[in-house]
Amino acid sequence: MIFAEKLKTERKKKGWSQEDLAEKLFVSRQSVSKWENGQNYPSIEIIIKVSDLFGVTVDELLRSDEELTKKVIKDSKQLAHPKLKFIFDVLFLIGFALLAIKLGVLLLNKVTALDIMLYGGALLWNFGSLILMVGAGIGSGMLKDKYKQD
Numbered sequence: 001m002i003f004a005e006k007l008k009t010e011r012k013k014k015g016w017s018q019e020d021l022a023e024k025l026f027v028s029r030q031s032v033s034k035w036e037n038g039q040n041y042p043s044i045e046i047i048i049k050v051s052d053l054f055g056v057t058v059d060e061l062l063r064s065d066e067e068l069t070k071k072v073i074k075d076s077k078q079l080a081h082p083k084l085k086f087i088f089d090v091l092f093l094i095g096f097a098l099l100a101i102k103l104g105v106l107l108l109n110k111v112t113a114l115d116i117m118l119y120g121g122a123l124l125w126n127f128g129s130l131i132l133m134v135g136a137g138i139g140s141g142m143l144k145d146k147y148k149q150d
Helices: 001-013 020-023 028-036 044-054 056-064 065-079 082-111 122-149
Strands: none
Touching: 001 028, 001 044, 001 056, 020 028, 020 044, 044 056, 044 065, 056 065, 082 122
């Protein structure tokens, strides 16, 4: 039995309307209707709530529908990547900030009588931003490709 049929059967056993179930799950009646018609699938959080409401195991709900199982697996993989993506984004922003600081100092030195020194060495200021930005871009791209493969 696929998830849509199982959900409808269990709801009717309880004598609940789609509206009743929707209220218990804190979703719209249209969402329940789409799930029962096989047009859409709920999130894993909703599947757990459905499991609790109807007294069936999550395994029964997931294994009843191969498409739902694939969706849950895909969603869980997507949740694993944001921390790594965040790190690459921060590295890119640090590189951008270094570049902006260097360009700002160069511009100020050019248009004013100021002679501001950049401490930390030529390597940091000439190549640091480039290395961080390119490295973060490559890492982010590799992460994106890995997610597509999974």
